[in-house]
Amino acid sequence: MNNKIEQIPSWMKAMQNGNLAEARARAFLMNRFWILERSIDINGADFLIQRRLTNSNFLDDKAPRLGVVQVKFFDSPATTQKIHKxxxxxxxxxxxTEFFVLLHSGNEEQEEMYFLTAQDVCRDFELKRKDGIDKYHLPGNKIIGLAKYRVIVKKLILDRIEHYLQLADFAKNRKFISWSLPGANVDPDHIMPDFKEPIPNWYGSIPEAFYNTKEAARESLLEISKAYDMLTAVVEESDPIRANDVLEEIKREFNTERGLIISLSRKLDDYSFREVCKKHKNQLEDLRNHGLLDAFLSLKGFFRKILTEFLQDKMPLEKNLVHAFSFKINENLAVVDLRHSLDEFEVFKKNKEHISEISESAGLAVLKNRAKEFLVYWRPKVFLKDMNVKEYFENEDLFVYRATMEAIYDERYYVCDYTNLEL
Incomplete structure (x- = not known):
């Protein structure tokens, strides 16, 4: 009897790994996209994906843009995968914009998936030439186990792919403004996917604000176009009297004490919006570089869930009741040691006599002690009024989520000994 374990040939193992990666990738992508084709690539499988747009087809003037997803499998950290330039x-x-890489590793007990955009590949990996062919080299030891690329929350990765395809759809079909200044179309999806990442901020929705800025620019374009058309009429007019009639109309339309001025929307000069975009970009890069972006974004859903569960069976709440919850954050931005309380303000303050910053007038405050324990206290009645708790928490972007997440970010990246955000 031969007890020797039969070794699987390398070619068969590679084929098995490829089939495994393909099956995992297909199951992942079908949650959100139509998979139109699988093309054969000796270096991996390519999936052609399309956003689920039922009102658009390939015969339209603005046909949907396809995404290309290349799938790879790492048998071990020593494996290096290659992608054609x-x-x-x-x-x-x-x-x-429309190219992505899904990288898989591990068996059924230790499945792991990693996600790269074309920008990630260009920025983080080396391009090498061999036999006249340029390929990017993706070493397993620079990907496997690295939180920066690991898929932690599948929904967030699917959202990112969709955002990139939305941008690609726009970029392909965009018509540039001609010298005669026709009206420009404003597409709410024409914004870099990075700015769709739901990092909380005090200003509000960045995509919505950017859309409003573009609308203001479009309205200003219409004003410029109107002036252009009227001035063109003067230039092309052969009758001096009619030309002066047009000039009088221009004066009535655009005259001010400082002369003829075309008025542009004040929304085009929004300093606060520029600053919040810069902060958003810095936060995104900090979190992404440390592999903590998805973990950070997941905190909002976590706090929404635990607050809803704690308060929903305690309604209606009196106005003087204070809900407090304390917790710590570990190195992976996971919440630990979570505790709740719901007391009248005087009882709450008596129990927290060692904290002098507690204010009766505060609707919400986030405090952090030197042991890096966060204490959030707020008056739910101030925000909830008579609304259903679960419905309100799921549909409103409450201050409590934003302030808590901002404090967590500041503690991690600014190493504050003490944080007090009072709104």
Whole structure:
């Protein structure tokens, strides 16, 4: 009897790994996209994906843009995968908006998936030439186990792919403004996917604010176009009297004490919006570089869940009741040692006599002690009024979520000994 364990040939193992990666990727992508085709690539499987747009087809003037997802499998950290340069960058040397890489590793007990955009590949990995062919080299030891690329929350990755495809849809079909200044269309999806990441901020929705800025620019374009058309009429007019009639109309339309001025919307000069966009970008890069972006974004859903569960069977609440919850954050931005209380303000303050910053007038405050324990206290009645708790928490972007997440971010990246955000 031969007890020797039969070794699987390398070619068969590679085929098995490829089939496994393909099956995992297909199951993941079908949650959100239509998979139109699987093309054969000796270096991996390519999936052609399309956003689920039922009102658009390939015969339309604005046909939907397809995404290309290349799938790879790492048998071990020593494995290096390669991707052709043409997949990753276009003829202008820019990363392709619609190209993505899904990398898989581990058996059924230790499945792991990693996600890269074309921009990630260009920025973080080396391009090498061999036999006249340029390929990006993706070493397993620079990907496996690295939180920066690991898929932690599948929904967030699917959202990112969709945002990139929305941008690609727009970029392909965009018509540039001609010299005669026709009206420009405003597409709410034409914003870099990074700015759709739901990092909380005091200003509000960045995509919505950017759309409003573009609408203001479009309205100003219409004003410029109106002035252009009227001045063109003067230039082309052969009758001096009619030309002066048009000039009088221009004066009535655009005259001010400082002369003829075309008025532009004040929304085009929003300093606060510029600053919140810069802060958003810095936060995004901090969290992404440390592999903590998805963990951070998941905190909002976590706090929404635990607050809803704690308060929903305690309604209606009196106005003087204070809900407090304390917790710590571990190195992976997970909440630990969570505790709740619901007391009248005087009872709450008596129990927290060692904290002098507690204010009766505060609707919400986030405190952190030197042991890096956060204490959040707020008056739910101030915010909830008579609304259903579960419905309100699920549909409103409460201050309590934003302030708590901002304090967590500040503690991690600014190493504050003490944080007090009082709203």
């Amino acid at each position: 043409e997949y990753v960058i276009d003829d202008d040397g820019k990363p392709r």
